[in-house]
Amino acid sequence: MKGIRRLADHLDISIGTVSRALNGRPDVNAETRKRVLEAAAKFGYVPNQSGRSLRQGTTNAVGFMIELNPETASNDPFFLGVFDGVQSVLQRHGLDLIILPCPTSEDPLPYLQRFVMRRSVDAMIISATQRIDPRIEVLQKAGLPFLTLGRSSSGKGYAWIDLDFEGVVTEAIDRLVADGHRRIAMTLPRNEINLGYVCHAAYRAALKRHRVPYDGDLVLRAGWSEQGGYEVADRLMRLAEPPTAVLLVYEMMAIGLYQRLHELGLTPGRDLAVVAFQDRANIRMLSPPITAFHLSLHDLGVGVGEAVLAQMPAYAETYPLGLVQKRWPLTLPAGDADFAAPARKGRAAAE
Amino acid sequence: MKGIRRLADHLDISIGTVSRALNGRPDVNAETRKRVLEAAAKFGYVPNQSGRSLRQGTTNAVGFMIELNPETASNDPFFLGVFDGVQSVLQRHGLDLIILPCPTSEDPLPYLQRFVMRRSVDAMIISATQRIDPRIEVLQKAGLPFLTLGRSSSGKGYAWIDLDFEGVVTEAIDRLVADGHRRIAMTLPRNEINLGYVCHAAYRAALKRHRVPYDGDLVLRAGWSEQGGYEVADRLMRLAEPPTAVLLVYEMMAIGLYQRLHELGLTPGRDLAVVAFQDRANIRMLSPPITAFHLSLHDLGVGVGEAVLAQMPAYAETYPLGLVQKRWPLTLPAGDADFAAPARKGRAAAE
DNA sequence: CTGAAAGCGCTTACAG
DNA sequence: CTGAAAGCGCTTACAG
Numbered sequence: 001m002k003g004i005r006r007l008a009d010h011l012d013i014s015i016g017t018v019s020r021a022l023n024g025r026p027d028v029n030a031e032t033r034k035r036v037l038e039a040a041a042k043f044g045y046v047p048n049q050s051g052r053s054l055r056q057g058t059t060n061a062v063g064f065m066i067e068l069n070p071e072t073a074s075n076d077p078f079f080l081g082v083f084d085g086v087q088s089v090l091q092r093h094g095l096d097l098i099i100l101p102c103p104t105s106e107d108p109l110p111y112l113q114r115f116v117m118r119r120s121v122d123a124m125i126i127s128a129t130q131r132i133d134p135r136i137e138v139l140q141k142a143g144l145p146f147l148t149l150g151r152s153s154s155g156k157g158y159a160w161i162d163l164d165f166e167g168v169v170t171e172a173i174d175r176l177v178a179d180g181h182r183r184i185a186m187t188l189p190r191n192e193i194n195l196g197y198v199c200h201a202a203y204r205a206a207l208k209r210h211r212v213p214y215d216g217d218l219v220l221r222a223g224w225s226e227q228g229g230y231e232v233a234d235r236l237m238r239l240a241e242p243p244t245a246v247l248l249v250y251e252m253m254a255i256g257l258y259q260r261l262h263e264l265g266l267t268p269g270r271d272l273a274v275v276a277f278q279d280r281a282n283i284r285m286l287s288p289p290i291t292a293f294h295l296s297l298h299d300l301g302v303g304v305g306e307a308v309l310a311q312m313p314a315y316a317e318t319y320p321l322g323l324v325q326k327r328w329p330l331t332l333p334a335g336d337a338d339f340a341a342p343a344r345k346g347r348a349a350a351e
Numbered sequence: 352m353k354g355i356r357r358l359a360d361h362l363d364i365s366i367g368t369v370s371r372a373l374n375g376r377p378d379v380n381a382e383t384r385k386r387v388l389e390a391a392a393k394f395g396y397v398p399n400q401s402g403r404s405l406r407q408g409t410t411n412a413v414g415f416m417i418e419l420n421p422e423t424a425s426n427d428p429f430f431l432g433v434f435d436g437v438q439s440v441l442q443r444h445g446l447d448l449i450i451l452p453c454p455t456s457e458d459p460l461p462y463l464q465r466f467v468m469r470r471s472v473d474a475m476i477i478s479a480t481q482r483i484d485p486r487i488e489v490l491q492k493a494g495l496p497f498l499t500l501g502r503s504s505s506g507k508g509y510a511w512i513d514l515d516f517e518g519v520v521t522e523a524i525d526r527l528v529a530d531g532h533r534r535i536a537m538t539l540p541r542n543e544i545n546l547g548y549v550c551h552a553a554y555r556a557a558l559k560r561h562r563v564p565y566d567g568d569l570v571l572r573a574g575w576s577e578q579g580g581y582e583v584a585d586r587l588m589r590l591a592e593p594p595t596a597v598l599l600v601y602e603m604m605a606i607g608l609y610q611r612l613h614e615l616g617l618t619p620g621r622d623l624a625v626v627a628f629q630d631r632a633n634i635r636m637l638s639p640p641i642t643a644f645h646l647s648l649h650d651l652g653v654g655v656g657e658a659v660l661a662q663m664p665a666y667a668e669t670y671p672l673g674l675v676q677k678r679w680p681l682t683l684p685a686g687d688a689d690f691a692a693p694a695r696k697g698r699a700a701a702e
Numbered sequence: 703c704t705g706a707a708a709g710c711g712c713t714t715a716c717a718g
Numbered sequence: 719c720t721g722a723a724a725g726c727g728c729t730t731a732c733a734g
Contacts, residue, residue, distance in 0.1 A: 003711055014721045019713055029719055046468035050404035051711030054726045059401065068435045070428070077421070080452070084419045087454040096466075099450035101431070103438040115447075117397035226606075230636040255577075255606055256636045262613070263638065285581040285607045287614065354727055365705045370729055380703055402727030405710045 063121035085301015229253025233260035436652015580604025584611035
């Protein structure tokens with residue numbers, strides 16, 4: 001004999017009472033509850049999750065699908081910070097966060113479908129959202145509450161949170177133009193992830209607003225890595241007319257970019273103003289210090305956690321956010337002295 | 352009506368036959384099986400996991416616990432590569448890999464205990480193994496098959512795979528000494544993770560063998576980050592008698608270290624020979640190229656996957672590895688021209 | 703080859 | 719306040 005039955009027999013009460021005591025139901029004698037809780041602690045009894053899930057129709061778990069493909073995944077601590085924030089919300093309700101890593105060898109769609117149809121989780125967070133992402137339809141048809149981290153142009157009525165790429169690109173270009181820059185480069189990912197389209201559109205719009213001509217040579221699709229940054233620096237500085245500033249949508253590129261600039265005898269900041277997407281610890285030791293937007297991964301995780309709970313009927317009242325469709329803001333620290341390159345400033349002024 | 356019942360009613364056969372057909376049992380009429388499979392595909396029927404698990408007493412999932420605490424976790428793509436390798440093994444048997452991220456706010460022990468006692472997984476892989484790690488006892492008492500990634504001095508009869516830190520330290524020092532180095536520094540983590548002890552012991556043993564005196568100033572506990580590498584360079588080069596070589600047990604430190612050396616007007620390789628633990632893509636653009644050991648994360652993942660299956664009674668016959676206790680080797684590419692610093696070589700020869 | 707039935711470990715109306 | 723019973727969705731001996 002095992003499980004709740006054993007505990008009940010040992011205490012000489014029914015399994016129903018044991019269950020009620022353990023689950024904190026009010027209709028249990030205080031003394032009985034005490035005995036049950038003590039015995040459970042003593043024997044290390046914890047209800048079997050499969051039995052519970054089957055009976056309750058809920059797994060008390062939220063899935064978070066990530067992709068292991070390094071070309072798609074932002075193969076870095078981004079997610080670890082977000083997971084932590086999501087958990088801090090879920091644990092308030094006894095929900096667990098379970099990460100589902102889609103292997104590189106498997107198609108993300110059937111992978112997701114398996115977990116969805118098996119009802120392994122009560123809700124799902126998906127990431128690495130593609131411009132056309134069939135996963136959204138799968139989730140909608142299955143009626144499983146979900147949130148996408150990143151937007152898609154597939155479907156409309158679904159909840160998403162995306163980093164505010166428009167805002168970052170727009171603010172970066174505004175600031176650079178204000179500092180006299182006219183030739184501003186930007187990096188884009190090579191794959192079909194939606195942020196590439198969003199950034200490109202925001203970039204063109206911002207330039208147009210400032211009446212700065214668009215030059216396709218300044219928009220570089222590159223590997224999403226330090227190495228990619230190295231190549232970007234190399235390609236940009238070899239142009240007949242190199243840019244005076246660059247916006248790195250993937251901040252880790254700064255490491256390779258700084259290095260290549262040094263090799264070319266150029267000084268970041270002075271010879272090429274660099275703005276990076278996110279001010280993370282990994283690039284803080286660069287010198288001169290890099291200008292980057294601030295993002296709290298933990299806060300983002302909290303936002304994601306609350307947003308996904310808002311999609312779940314059982315928690316919608318507690319988190320009355322409705323269908324969350326939110327661009328998550330990043331902030332650019334004000335008044336960065338190193339931001340505008342003096343040399344360029346002088347040149348821009350002379351023009 | 353839902354689930355298997357609905358499918359059975361639609362086909363006008365019993366749920367038992369549907370189940371047998373879907374599970375590939377041989378005792379099903381070929382025509383019947385075909386009808387069942389087609390109907391299942393059409394309606395997108397997938398067995399509910401909780402129902403299955405409860406009945407079978409197995410979840411068909413293997414858990415992989417990681418820690419989100421950046422001081423403990425190697426907060427980087429290490430795990431993503433390993434996950435992929437583990438999955439490639441598990442998927443051969445229809446098992447899923449589920450990542451369990453322990454939040455920074457929670458104690459790893461009760462966190463693990465919850466999942467173990469609930470029987471949410473059939474086996475567990477744990478990482479960030481501490482020198483004294485009570486999780487091992489919890490897993491052993493619960494009788495859940497498990498593997499630790501990293502060793503502990505807690506307990507004996509458990510399966511582990513650990514990177515061969517001894518081998519790396521020993522080989523690195525042998526090579527450096529052969530190239531004339533006598534003052535060789537090494538970095539260690541600040542926390543209680545076991546690799547710190549292992550590396551320190553191997554370092555002392557290797558020096559002793561070469562009759563090189565041990566100098567505590569050359570063993571630096573530092574932040575496990577790029578920033579930590581920056582600090583290491585700074586502290587080392589300010590010593591009255593700086594080292595001529597350094598072994599970075601966390602390779603990403605090389606980025607900060609190279610930078611600080613450059614700032615100090617020193618040249619990596621020439622003024623300080625640098626050996627890094629793992630030759631990963633993130634540091635490949637460093638110049639001069641860094642000397643580092645090679646490790647295939649995917650292969651390691653495969654090894655971990657097979658080792659954990661070997662601990663599970665249902666798979667032990669297929670993977671007759673017994674109680675795996677293995678140091679996973681890393682290889683140092685032979686004949687690296689930049690390995691020994693010419694200046695130092697000259698000086699060493701002159702001594 | 704198929705169906706009817708038992709039962710995995712729980713939770714929860716329902717009686718009392 | 720407690721117990722007895724039903725039933726969540728499956729799989730699997732057991733009959734036939």
